[in-house]
Amino acid sequence: DTGVSQDPRHKITKRGQNVTFRCDPISEHNRLYWYRQTLGQGPEFLTYFQNEAQLEKSRLLSDRFSAERPKGSFSTLEIQRTEQGDSAMYLCASSSTQGNGQTQYFGPGTRLLVL
Amino acid sequence: AQKITQTQPGMFVQEKEAVTLDCTYDTSDPSYGLFWYKQPSSGEMIFLIYQGSYDQQNATEGRYSLNFQKARKSANLVISASQLGDSAMYFCAMREPSGGFKTIFGAGTRLFVKA
Numbered sequence: 001d002t003g004v005s006q007d008p009r010h011k012i013t014k015r016g017q018n019v020t021f022r023c024d025p026i027s028e029h030n031r032l033y034w035y036r037q038t039l040g041q042g043p044e045f046l047t048y049f050q051n052e053a054q055l056e057k058s059r060l061l062s063d064r065f066s067a068e069r070p071k072g073s074f075s076t077l078e079i080q081r082t083e084q085g086d087s088a089m090y091l092c093a094s095s096s097t098q099g100n101g102q103t104q105y106f107g108p109g110t111r112l113l114v115l
Numbered sequence: 116a117q118k119i120t121q122t123q124p125g126m127f128v129q130e131k132e133a134v135t136l137d138c139t140y141d142t143s144d145p146s147y148g149l150f151w152y153k154q155p156s157s158g159e160m161i162f163l164i165y166q167g168s169y170d171q172q173n174a175t176e177g178r179y180s181l182n183f184q185k186a187r188k189s190a191n192l193v194i195s196a197s198q199l200g201d202s203a204m205y206f207c208a209m210r211e212p213s214g215g216f217k218t219i220f221g222a223g224t225r226l227f228v229k230a
Contacts, residue, residue: 033216042119042206042220043160056216089158102148102210104218106160 002026004107006092012113013082020078021110025094032075033104034067035091036060043091049075082114118142119207119221127227128197135182136192136224138207147211149190150218151181154204163205166190194226202228 005024013019025032030051035043046065048056051072061067064082069075079086089111093104118141128134140149151163166174166181174181182191194201204225210218 031216033218040222042208042223045217045219048216050216058217091160093160102212103150103162103165105162106152108157108159111158 004092004094004105006090006107006110008110009108010111010113012115014115015084016081018078018080019082019112020076021090021092021112022074022076023092023107024074025092026096026105029094029096029105030072031095031097031104032069033093033095034075034077035093037089037091037109038087046077079112082112084114087112087114119209119219121207121221121224123224124222125225125227127229128194128201129229130199131196133193133195134197134226136194136205136207136226138190138192138221140188140190140207140209142188142209142211144211147209149181149183150208150210151179151190151192152206152208152220153201154206154223156203160206164192197228199228199230202226 007022032049034046037043045058046061047067049069052069064080067077089109091109093106095104120139147168149166153161164174164176164179164181166183173183178195180193204223206223207221208218
């Protein structure tokens with residue numbers, strides 16, 4: 001069990017460019033979540049997958065944001081036409097239906113800076 | 116609507132002493148889960164402890180215990196025998212299964228452990 005991994009760990013981009021982040025959940029976890037965290041705040045929920053199905057999206061997820069989990073394993077989060085307000089830490093988490101079925105385990109995050 | 120309140124932006128504690136981090140929540144759902152996470156300066160969210168709304172006993176995990184007072188809607192984290200490595204941000208979070216799959220986080224408390 002290697003935990004949740006995210007790539008890249010840091011990304012600097014210019015306004016208007018597209019960026020894509022990857023998340024690899026814990027291997028036996030079928031639930032995957034994306035969050036955004038800005039400085040001094042707690043994480044805010046963006047979207048949730050169960051296997052390959054995207055079951056919930058926050059209103060924070062504008063039409064410039066898209067997330068996929070095509071084979072029910074890794075997931076990608078793409079931001080198109082980035083804006084300076086997109087600068088944040090993007091966190092991925094996964095959970096299992098076993099145990100309490102609720103505890104989410106987080107990856108190290110991708111820190112995005114839009115210039 | 117779900118809400119998590121952490122009223123202590125920062126806390127100081129002497130090494131080897133106990134400290135309590137406050138968390139209150141608001142929900143109308145009888146079924147919910149409460150979590151505490153630790154976020155060191157590296158950015159990764161580390162799961163500490165979970166309390167289900169129907170659990171009769173307060174949750175404990177090593178030096179962490181959750182003081183769950185359901186009638187008062189509070190879920191305070193108690194860290195015993197503080198260590199220098201406990202210096203970090205601490206987030207209280209809640210999930211209501213009937214509210215979907217998102218987890219709501221508080222604004223966090225920054226804990227400083229003094230030698």
